[in-house]
Amino acid sequence: MNTFKFSRILLFCCILSILFIVDPCCCMASNKLNIVTTTTNLASIAEAVGGDHVSVTSIGSGDEDPHFIQAKPSFMMKAKKADLWICIGMELEIGYEGLILQGSRNPRIQINAPGHLDVSEGILKLEVPTGKIDRSMGDVHPLGNPHYWLDPYNGRVIATNICRRLKQLDPAHAADYDRNLAAFLLKLDSAMFGEKLAGAIGGERLWQMQIGGRLDKFIEDNNQKVLQIDPNAKGKVLSFDGWLSKLKPFEHAQIVIYHRSWPYFFHRFNLEDVGELEPKPGIPPGPAHILEVINTMKSQNVKVILMEPFYNKLDADAVARKTGAKVVVVPNSVDNQVKDYIAMLDNVVTKLSDALK
Amino acid sequence: MLIYKFKYSLFIIFFFTCISFAGQKNTDTNDLKLLQQQVSQLQQQMKEENERHSTEIKMLREEIELLKQNQEAAAKKSGQQAAAIESNMPPTPIGAYTAGAQNKVSPLGSAYQGFNPDISAIGDFIFQGGQIPKGETPDSLNATNKSRAKLREVEFGFSNPVDPYGRTDLILSIEREDDGSYRPDIEEGYFTYTDLPYDLQARVGKFYSVFGKANLFHTHAMPWADRPLPIRTFFGDEGLNDGGVEISWLVPNPWDSYLELTQSVQNNGNEADFAGSNANGLMYVTHLKNFFELSNTYTAELGGSFATGTNGSGNSGNPKTNVEGLDFTYKWRPEKEGLYKSVTWMSELLFNQKDECGEGTVNSYGWYSSLEYQFARRWSVFGRCDYTQYPDSSRLQENSYSAGLTFRQSEFMFWRLQFEHTTGENYAGDVDRNQIFLQADFLIGQHPAHRY
Numbered sequence: 001m002n003t004f005k006f007s008r009i010l011l012f013c014c015i016l017s018i019l020f021i022v023d024p025c026c027c028m029a030s031n032k033l034n035i036v037t038t039t040t041n042l043a044s045i046a047e048a049v050g051g052d053h054v055s056v057t058s059i060g061s062g063d064e065d066p067h068f069i070q071a072k073p074s075f076m077m078k079a080k081k082a083d084l085w086i087c088i089g090m091e092l093e094i095g096y097e098g099l100i101l102q103g104s105r106n107p108r109i110q111i112n113a114p115g116h117l118d119v120s121e122g123i124l125k126l127e128v129p130t131g132k133i134d135r136s137m138g139d140v141h142p143l144g145n146p147h148y149w150l151d152p153y154n155g156r157v158i159a160t161n162i163c164r165r166l167k168q169l170d171p172a173h174a175a176d177y178d179r180n181l182a183a184f185l186l187k188l189d190s191a192m193f194g195e196k197l198a199g200a201i202g203g204e205r206l207w208q209m210q211i212g213g214r215l216d217k218f219i220e221d222n223n224q225k226v227l228q229i230d231p232n233a234k235g236k237v238l239s240f241d242g243w244l245s246k247l248k249p250f251e252h253a254q255i256v257i258y259h260r261s262w263p264y265f266f267h268r269f270n271l272e273d274v275g276e277l278e279p280k281p282g283i284p285p286g287p288a289h290i291l292e293v294i295n296t297m298k299s300q301n302v303k304v305i306l307m308e309p310f311y312n313k314l315d316a317d318a319v320a321r322k323t324g325a326k327v328v329v330v331p332n333s334v335d336n337q338v339k340d341y342i343a344m345l346d347n348v349v350t351k352l353s354d355a356l357k
Numbered sequence: 358m359l360i361y362k363f364k365y366s367l368f369i370i371f372f373f374t375c376i377s378f379a380g381q382k383n384t385d386t387n388d389l390k391l392l393q394q395q396v397s398q399l400q401q402q403m404k405e406e407n408e409r410h411s412t413e414i415k416m417l418r419e420e421i422e423l424l425k426q427n428q429e430a431a432a433k434k435s436g437q438q439a440a441a442i443e444s445n446m447p448p449t450p451i452g453a454y455t456a457g458a459q460n461k462v463s464p465l466g467s468a469y470q471g472f473n474p475d476i477s478a479i480g481d482f483i484f485q486g487g488q489i490p491k492g493e494t495p496d497s498l499n500a501t502n503k504s505r506a507k508l509r510e511v512e513f514g515f516s517n518p519v520d521p522y523g524r525t526d527l528i529l530s531i532e533r534e535d536d537g538s539y540r541p542d543i544e545e546g547y548f549t550y551t552d553l554p555y556d557l558q559a560r561v562g563k564f565y566s567v568f569g570k571a572n573l574f575h576t577h578a579m580p581w582a583d584r585p586l587p588i589r590t591f592f593g594d595e596g597l598n599d600g601g602v603e604i605s606w607l608v609p610n611p612w613d614s615y616l617e618l619t620q621s622v623q624n625n626g627n628e629a630d631f632a633g634s635n636a637n638g639l640m641y642v643t644h645l646k647n648f649f650e651l652s653n654t655y656t657a658e659l660g661g662s663f664a665t666g667t668n669g670s671g672n673s674g675n676p677k678t679n680v681e682g683l684d685f686t687y688k689w690r691p692e693k694e695g696l697y698k699s700v701t702w703m704s705e706l707l708f709n710q711k712d713e714c715g716e717g718t719v720n721s722y723g724w725y726s727s728l729e730y731q732f733a734r735r736w737s738v739f740g741r742c743d744y745t746q747y748p749d750s751s752r753l754q755e756n757s758y759s760a761g762l763t764f765r766q767s768e769f770m771f772w773r774l775q776f777e778h779t780t781g782e783n784y785a786g787d788v789d790r791n792q793i794f795l796q797a798d799f800l801i802g803q804h805p806a807h808r809y
Contacts (some may be wrong), residue, residue, distance in 0.1 A: 061653050063692035070690070071809050073615035073658075074650035080556070080607065095806050102524075102549075105556045105607060135769060135801075205405075283767060284734050310693050312734070 033170055036082040036109075038093050039066050040334035041149050042119065042158070044341040046086060048184040049162045053173045059100070062335035065310045066092060067139075067282075071099035079104035082115065084169060086162065089118035090125075090146035114169060119161045120146075123154045124211075126263050138280025150332060151264035152192050152243070152345055153207055159184050191342050194241020201238070210244075243349040247271070250356040254300055256293060256325070258307035258316065261332055265348065274302055277315050285315045297323040304355045308332050326355045474517035474525075477802035479577045481510040488790035507533050510576050512544065516805050523550045526805065528575065544575070545598070556607040560621075566597040566642040567605075567619045568662040569684040569705045571725070578807050580701070580729050582775040582794035586743035586757050587707050587723025591680060593629035597664065599640065600624050615648035625666035630678050630711065630748050632669040640666030654691050656809075660684040668711055670749075676712035678748070699731040711748045721746035735765045747783065755781030755788055770799045 032055045037043040040062035047056045059075040060066055066088070079085060079100050087093050101110055108115035120143075128144035148154045163181040167174040189203030197219075198206065209215040223237040230236075240248060251270040255262075258277045266273050275296050279289040296302070297319065305316045305327045316327045330348045331338060338344040486504040509532065516526040528545040547562030565573050571588045583589075588596065601623030608616040625631040625640035632638055642664045649657045662682035670676045683706045690699040704726040711719045723745030731737040740760045747753040761775035773796040781788045 061692055063653075064695050068696060071806060072650060072656060073617075073646075073648040073809060074656070077607075077613060077615050099806050099808065102551055102558075105551070105553070105558055107552050110551070135767075139768065310696060312697060 033083045033166065034081055035084045035086060036078050037086040038069070038097065039088060039149075041341050041344065042086045042088065042162075044334045044339075044344075045155065045159050045184070046162050048340070049159050049177060049180050050166055051176060051180045053170060053176060054166070060333065062331060062333035063310065065308075066333065067095065069093070069096050071096040071103070073103065075100050076103035076105075079109060080106050082106060082109050084115045084117060084165065085109035086117045086119060088146055088149065089120035090143040090148070091141050092146035114165075117161065117165045119158045120148065121161055123148050123157045124151065124264075126267060127260070138278070139282030145260060145263055147261040147332065148264050149341075150262060150345070150348075151268045152188055153211070153268065154264065155188055155341060155345070156185055156203075156207070159188075188342055190242065191346060192242050193244055194239070196241060197238055243269070243345065246349050246353045250353065253304070253356050254302045255352075256297055256302055256305045256319070258305070258311045261308065262306060269349075274300055277305070277307070277311075277319065290315060290319060294319055294322045297325060304328055304352070306330070306352065328352055328355045474515040475803035475805065477512075477514040477800060477804035479512040479514070479798060479800045479804065480508060481512070481576050482797045482799075483507060483509045483582065484795040485792060486795075487792040489792060490790075509533055512575065512577065514802075514804055519548060522552055523548055525549075530576075556609075558605050560603040561601075563600040564598065564603065564621075566599075566621055566623060566640075566664065567603070567644040567646075568592075568597050568642055568664055568680070569644075569660060569682045569707070570686060570703055571705060572596045573808070577798045577800070580703075580727065580739060580763075581741060581759060581761065582773055582796045583777070585705070585725035585727070585741065586755055586779075587705070587725055587745040590723060590745040590755075591630050591707055591709055591748055592627060595627075597627055597640075597642070599626045601639070614650075615646070617644075617646040619644040619646070625668075630668065630680065630709065631666045635669060638667040640664060654689060656688045658684070658686040670712060670714045674712075674714065676714055678712070679710045681708045682706065697731070697734050699737075701727075701729045703727045703729075709746075709748050713749065719749060719751060721748050721751040729763075737763045737765075739763065750784075753781075753783050755779055755783060761794075769801070770797070772797050 032053060033050065035043075035046050035050065035054050035056045037046055037056065037058045037060075039060045040058045043056045043058035046054065050056065057078055059078060060069050075096075076099075082104070085101070087097060101116075106115075107113065110116060125144040125148065129140065129142060133140050133142060149158065159181055163177050166177045170177075185203055186198065189198040189206060192198075193201075193203075193206050193210075206215065209218050219238050219240070223239075226233055226236050239245075247269040252272055254272045254274045255266070256275050256277065257273055260273075260276055260278075260281055263273060265271070275293050277285045277290070277293060279286060285293075302323070303325050305320060305325050307313070307316055307327065307329055309329050309331055313327065313329060319325065320327050328351050330351050331344065332348075334340055334344050338347045484504070484506040489504070511531045513529045514527070515529075516524065518524040525548050526545065527543075529541065530544040531539050531541045534540055543563060545562070545564045547560045547564045550559040550561075553559060567573065569588075571579075571585050572592060574584070584594070584596070601621055603619060603621035603623075605617055605619040608618050610616050619642075621642045623640050623642065625638050626634055627640070628634070631640055642662065644660060644662045647659045649659075651657060660683070662680075662684070664678075664680045664682075666678060668676050668678040685704050687702045688700065704724065706722070706724040708722045709720070711721070713719050723743070725741060725743040727739060727741040729737055729739040738761070741758075743755075743757040743759070745755055757777055757779040759775055759777040761773055764772045766772065773794070775794040775796070777792045777794070779788055779790050779792070
């Protein structure tokens with residue numbers, strides 16, 4: 001009997017030791033917070049805010065359509081070890097998030113757990129349906145258009161949300177997260193308004209005035225006052241720089257897009273979307289709709305078609321040939337060519353302003 | 358002398374008075390400058406405050422305007438609905454996708470909806486032409502039905518978390534029988550424990566056994582119009598599916614790859630290869646799944662399965678059936694062009710050992726291999742080769758070759774055309790038949806995403 005008990009204990013010890021041999025990772029705990037994001041934009045912002053205290057992985061590579069990432073079991077393995085899961089929300093990830101979270105068997109990152117962060121809280125939302133919706137309208141999102149990261153103001157909100165959650169999960173480094181957030185916001189605000197303006201006025205005030213539509217008047221009044229006091233103080237007048245100045249000459253320019261990914265970007269820079277190549281969200285273009293788009297573009301003299309690289313360019317090229325418009329293909333996510341969130345927006349601004357010239 | 362002293366005193370007084378007045382004037386000038394600075398600072402602060410308030414007021418006005426618009430749209434809509442009811446005309450949806458709206462969805466509404474499960478309904482319509490096998494009994498295997506169109510199945514799905522410990526998925530189906538009647542059935546209904554420790558997960562209820570790949574597909578999720586021949590032959594049209602419990606474990610490994618071990622204990626009610634409805638034994642199914650992400654574009658999955666249980670081949674003894682399976686799936690999906698191009702190659706090999714009463718053990722096997730190529734956003738072609746022996750007689754065997762075209766009208770509906778040629782020999786004699794399938798599947802509601 002004793003021999004039987006002894007052999008059972010020995011067998012149990014063998015199994016345990018095999019488990020530890022085959023899983024050396026379980027013995028090597030890292031003191032960095034392990035973050036997994038659904039998109040590369042979120043990974044870029046999380047890296048900027050988390051700094052040296054986090055290790056960030058994105059399941060999306062930035063090259064694919066973020067609506068159609070597939071729930072590969074390898075993503076479940078990444079999520080399994082995550083301390084924090086960050087998603088865009090607004091049902092962008094409805095096709096794969098649930099499967100990955102459940103498959104990860106990680107209780108820390110399940111919905112409503114502290115390790116699950118939907119960064120859409122507090123963002124400026126567009127196109128929130130106000131009546132009954134159904135799929136005759138295409139692949140509409142009941143909570144609103146989810147491409148909100150393309151508004152740099154929402155980029156600030158995302159970074160602030162991530163910082164708040166990092167401080168909650170890792171209070172020992174709260175001061176570092178605050179410092180990183182401030183540096184990220186300054187960089188973003190400088191890219192948006194220009195370094196001089198962001199430094200002189202401060203990002204918060206600039207955004208308040210920009211959202212309220214009073215920024216132009218503020219700059220004008222300020223400069224008048226400066227010149228009244230000292231007509232030779234031209235070096236002291238405030239001026240726009242950055243993305244705002246690049247796109248300011250093209251305010252109210254009319255643009256055709258492939259998919260309704262761009263309304264946030266257009267809203268921020270006062271551009272106008274006059275139509276989409278998709279007849280309805282998620283429905284590929286058909287000949288009748290393409291003809292309609294061509295007629296609209298001709299009648300309204302639209303000169304630019306804006307689209308992402310993961311859509312087929314053939315339809316856009318066909319429309320461009322008939323209308324003389326330029327096709328601007330830009331990624332809406334961080335990828336191999338645009339290395340971070342600010343560079344991604346900068347690339348869109350630069351390519352679009354070049355095309356609109 | 359006195360006059361001199363008086364003049365001297367007057368001079369001193371005058372001198373100090375002048376100095377004191379001069380000092381006073383200096384102090385006044387500094388105060389004035391300070392005051393001017395303070396006033397100008399105050400003016401600047403007031404101006405900033407005014408600007409801030411103006412911005413806030415403007416934002417609030419915009420919000421009020423939007424709320425008014427929404428209210429008007431809602432009122433207009435209810436008016437239209439009332440008018441539509443009166444005139445028996447369908448109402449036109451309005452304001453459903455308002456550009457520029459910055460309002461939030463009512464949190465109360467979302468909270469109420471959150472308690473409702475995700476509900477979906479899927480219709481599976483099929484037209485079958487050519488020589489359609491009439492029945493499953495040995496005598497009727499080669500008899501044929503006339504071409505027919507039928508709603509093969511309607512599937513209703515309900516899923517939601519039940520409590521902090523797990524979630525439930527219920528799949529109810531109504532299937533069309535050969536006599537034209539419809540039979541309701543619980544296809545699956547199980548509770549999944551999602552918060553178990555040590556990377557474990559458990560299911561309890563009725564579910565498809567995790568055996569290979571094709572056995573797990575619901576009808577609407579199959580990449581073909583029918584199940585492969587060996588799956589139908591060894592497990593029947595309903596597949597390996599019964600009530601029981603299952604536990605699965607993500608096995609830790611040095612490569613950090615996905616390695617899942619699943620063990621289930623279910624009733625062995627499978628008619629085709631196990632004991633059927635009269636049995637009181639259990640069926641044990643083990644599955645090991647390996648998934649390799651070769652790159653962002655290529656993935657491979659290798660699985661091994663084993664099922665064992667008593668079968669219904671005799672009244673005496675304890676005749677058993679063992680089934681071993683190997684499955685291999687290879688996928689290619691380029692990242693940038695993933696919406697338009699992909700390849701899936703899926704193959705399974707099954708070995709079957711069935712104790713036959715008085716005849717010893719019958720060894721049989723079967724396999725299928727399927728290749729699907731998506732060549733446009735909505736279009737894909739596929740081909741499949743099947744081979745199977747019969748579990749009760751390895752002498753009997755069938756081969757089939759299928760080819761087809763799938764058109765995905767949207768994410769929620771597809772059309773499929775499939776041609777199938779089958780040859781071989783079964784219980785009723787030689788088989789040589791051609792079939793054509795035209796399938797249309799349509800989904801409404803919120804259906805859970807399918808496994809990769």
